[in-house]
Amino acid sequence: MMRDTCDETFELADFLPYLLNQAAEASGQEFQTIYKGRYGMLRTEWRVLFHLGIYGRMTAKEIGERAVIHKTKVSRAVQKLAARRFITRERHAADRRFEYLDLTTAGRAAYRDLHEVARQYDARLTSQFSDEETALLRSMLKRLAGGR
Amino acid sequence: MMRDTCDETFELADFLPYLLNQAAEASGQEFQTIYKGRYGMLRTEWRVLFHLGIYGRMTAKEIGERAVIHKTKVSRAVQKLAARRFITRERHAADRRFEYLDLTTAGRAAYRDLHEVARQYDARLTSQFSDEETALLRSMLKRLAGGR
DNA sequence: AGCTAACAGTTGAATTTGTAACTAACAAGG
DNA sequence: CCTTGTTAGTTACAAATTCAACTGTTAGCT
Secondary structure, X not given: OOOOOOOOOOOHHHOHHHHHHHHHHHHHXXXXXXXXXXXXXXXXXXXXXXXXXXXXXXXXXXXXXXXXXXXXXXXXXXXXXXXXXOEEEEEOOOOOOOEEEEEOHHHHHHHHHHHHHHHHHHHHHHOOOOHHHHHHHHHHHHHHHHOO | OOOXXXXXXXOHHHOHXXXXXXXXXXXXXXXXXXXXXXXXXXXXXXXXXXXXXXXXXXXHHHHHHHHOOOHHHHHHHHHHHXXXXXXXXXXXXXXXXXXXEEEOHHHHHHXXXXXXXXXXHHHHHHOOOOHHHHHHHHHHHHHHHHOO
16 A cells, blocks of 8 residues: 555556557558558558668568568568569579569559658648657657667 | 659658557567466457456447457457456346446456556656656657547 | 337458468588 | 588468458337
8 A cells, every 4th residue: 555656647548558559550540541442552561662662672581670570471571562563573693592672663653652642641640740749759759669 | 853852851760650650569569478478368358458457347349449449359359358257247237238347356466467567667668758758759649549 | 019220249251460380592610 | 512500581370350241139210
């Protein structure tokens, strides 16, 4: 019977991992319906697409490391993107374990389209906050995400 | 060829839904290993447990609405929690469609344990920020989560 | 009462994910 | 060369999630 002082105030809705999850799901919902409806993509797939669109030619492993996605998920996303002709796969000659991925013309078009959607969507989401608030939010989220 | 001024600066790592997801996954990881390892629970299960622990007797539907979880997910979580004797289920006499859920003694013990873990974990996560920053973060996340 | 619509919750089949074991390719030491 | 170990990526199987159809129950209208 001593320290229930701050105990009482700890609600589920204040638990950071819970809150982050709710915010992530709510904010991702609308974007999901776009990439899903427009290109039939799954989350991992647009992420792979974006990585190639932004950083250029890259292996599956690099993508997995940057985005913290398990290699089996990346592998399956790559297979689906390749089957739909959004990316090409090319074995590295010197070390045939590596496979370099690249966007096709169709892949680049899809990327540009979704990139623009994402940009506008992000702008809309952050428009409810001041620039300082938004900047702080992003930096805090990066810190929270970074601790892996 | 006109407005690529702010286009170039829009990176994947700045896209809010992406960032939120990364932060949510990273921050939830450690807590997951606890409720999973200690009680063999899934995410929906501890959420149901917490809702009952915090708000008391409640139906599956109410939980689903508060936490924005699909009813099939809640239904299965309730089944598992009831099978493990963490909760009891009782049909409402006046309207037999409703089923009221309650924590058992074991359920309340598990809730208290996990609640304390969550409290400490939250405190540790937010200790890297100032109180003002943390408060702002939570309020922004709530706004982002609220728009459903 | 009898019909229809709505509602709480469940179930089953199809997708998606997670885990672990696997293949193929290379590297380093003997 | 020939182990032994490591790495990139795949596959198989189990677990979890989604979606749609379902049961049982109540409400409202006629």
